[in-house]
Amino acid sequence: MTERKGHGQLVVDVTKRRRMAWVGAVRRKNITFGNISPFMYVCSRHFHKGHPAYEMMETDPDWAPSLHLGHTEISHTNTTRSARRSKREQRKNTLQPAEGGGERHTEETHKADEDAVPHAEETQATGDGERHTEEETHNTQGMAVTQTECNLCVHRGAEVNRLLEENRQLRRELDEHRMSDNFFGDNxxxxxxxxxxxxxxxxxxxxxxxxxxxxxxxxxxxxxxxxxxxxxxxxxxxxxxxxxxxxxxxxxxxxxxxxxxxxxxxxxxxxxSIIWPDRDTLQKIMPHQFVESFGRRVAVIIDCFEIFTEKPSNLKARAQMFSSYKHNHTMKYLIGITPKGSICFISKGWGGRTSDKHITENSGFLEKLLPGDIVLADRGFDIKESVGMLCAEVKLPAFTKGYCQLAARDVEETRKVAHLRIHVERVIGNICQKYNILTGTIPINMILPCEGEDITFLDKIVTVCCALTNQCPTVV
Structure with a gap:
């Protein structure tokens, strides 16, 4: 129960009294008026109707918890007594005159009493039978008026309760449909x-x-x-x-x-979260398929993927971004994954016309390799001279960087490389499947350099999508 401020002094006083009543009912040493966790709730079992009453209905038995509290110092509230009290208050409000004020009502009452004195004496003189009849008639009429007013109060109270319940239901439905902090629930x-x-x-x-x-x-x-x-x-x-x-x-x-x-x-x-693991870690988590084919020396599997963009208005940029492979204007990214399937490298974006070799040699990828590392790539990566000697069947000598390419002479070796290299394509497909913004057409303003930075906003989007994908189970 929170103390609401900014809704008027009346609401502040009522919510303050209600907060004190809840603290007194719960009776926990670690719960005081000024120290209540926002994540602490009172179970519906402690209320007659299964939920707390509206905060302004102070006479309602569920205004504060009262059932099954683990102690007997708080007596159970009486719902019948509360209903009678509510009826009396409603009757009192109904019977108040609409005009004239309290003083006028008092004067009229005294005047009526004075006029009634001789009338009462005359009645007494006529005999007890006539007086008894008049009193019965007067009482009967008064009871009929009171009964009619009570029925109206009951109907009004029922209508008020119905509107309050409807209001609570609408609030619950609104919380379910609006984008609040409880939007997901536990789903x-x-x-x-x-x-x-x-x-x-x-x-x-x-x-x-x-x-x-x-x-x-x-x-x-x-x-x-x-x-x-x-x-x-x-x-x-x-x-x-x-x-x-x-x-x-x-x-x-x-x-x-x-x-x-x-x-x-x-x-x-x-x-x-996109990190290049050290060699010891790679060797410890190396899947057995890689160990059987290449030992424990495979460091990374690389490939490039392209993202469609709008057609630039600048002729030079239009020529640099046109991809002959996709037959469209694209931005190309070099991605590297570990044998276990996590993303360990993502480059900045390059125009779709840029070759895979140029991106690999100028993206900072080669600086991450260590002597003896094996890289699995497609035949389009013609970077043997940049990486080192071809290692399709020959074991790498010490302190040399290795590069395994799909265009190996031996058919069996080619099959092994193709079977393992396809993991990177599965990872790329997983990224694009999870985050559909990468499968659409990116507007030109997203591929312009960010103010004061040497990367584009699309570079940030791709990096964030790769980092979020690393938080998910691997598809390898």
């Missing part, structure tokens, strides 16, 4: 659909890591949870900004700004 399928992460535990772990780092982020319109959810939905489902604006009840401009801020924020804090 793993919902988490997987909207974020691409495997379950609620993974999402909460990521949320717990990122939210404390968002202290400097703007939180005026959307909460941290809503900002992350909006970003995930944009990456995962590639929803238009206008649609997200309707879902989160903000302007499209706010959607664009939030998406850019959170992607940059996640890029700065999640890029560290």
């Amino acid at each position: 793993d399928d919902k988490v997987k659909y909207y974020t691409g992460l495997p379950n609620m535990g993974t999402f909460m772990a990521l949320l717990s890591f990122l939210v404390p780092l968002m202290s400097d982020q703007k939180r005026k319109v959307l909460s941290p949870f809503q900002m992350l959810l909006l970003t995930f939905m944009r990456l995962r489902l590639d929803l238009p900004a206008q649609h997200l604006a309707h879902l989160f009840r903000v302007s499209p401009k706010t959607v664009y700004r939030t998406f850019q801020e959170i992607v940059s924020f996640m890029y700065a804090n999640l890029s560290c």
Whole structure:
């Protein structure tokens, strides 16, 4: 039970009294008026109707918990007594005159009493029988009026309770449909659909890591949870900004700004999850298929994938980005995975016309290799001279870098390389399947360098998608 402020002094006083009543009913040493965890709740078993009453209904038996509290100092509330009290209060409010005020009512009452005195004496003189008859008639009429007013009070009270219950039901439905912090609940399928992460535990772990780092982020319109959810939905489902604006009840401009801020924020804090493992770690986790074919020397499997973009207006950029393989304008990225299937390298974006060899030699990939490492790649990577000697069948000498290419002479060796190299294609397909923004057509403004940085916004998106994919079970 929280103390509500900013809703008027009456609400503040009522919620303060209710908070004190709840603390007194629960009677826990670690729970005081000023020290209550926001994640602590009272079970529905402690209320007559299974839920607490509306905070302004102070006479309701469920205004505070009273059942099964583990001690006898708080007596069970009497629902019948509360109902009678409510009827009396409603009757009192109904019987008050609409005009005239209390003084006028008092004067009229005294005047009526004075006029009634001689009438009473005359009645007494006529005999007890006539007086008894008049009193019975008067009482009967009074009881009829009171009974009619009580019926009205009962109907009004029932209507008020019905409206309160309808209000609570509508609030529950609103919480289920709006993008609040309880949007996922405990539904793993919902988490997987909207974020691409495997379950609620993974999402909460990521949320717990990122939210404390968002202290400097703007939180005026959307909460941290809503900002992350909006970003995930944009990456995962590639929803238009206008649609997200309707879902989160903000302007499209706010959607664009939030998406850019959170992607940059996640890029700065999640890029560290794309790491190149040391040789000892690689050898310990090497799958047996690689050990049987190449020993424990395979360091990485590489390949390039392309993302469609809009057609640039600049002729030079248009020529650099046209891919003869995709027959469209694209951005090309070099990706490397470990034999276990985790992403350990992702390059910056290059125009679709750029060759795989040029990207490999100029992306910083070669600097990560150690003497004796074996690299599995497609035949399009003509980088034998850059990496080292061909190692299809010959064992590598010490302190040399090895490179295994699909175009090996021996058919059996070619089959082995192709069978193991296809893992990288499965990882690429998994990334694009999880985050549909990579399968659409990227606008030109996303492939322009970010202000003050030497990378594009699309580079950040690709890196974030790869980092999130590393949080999921491997497809290898």
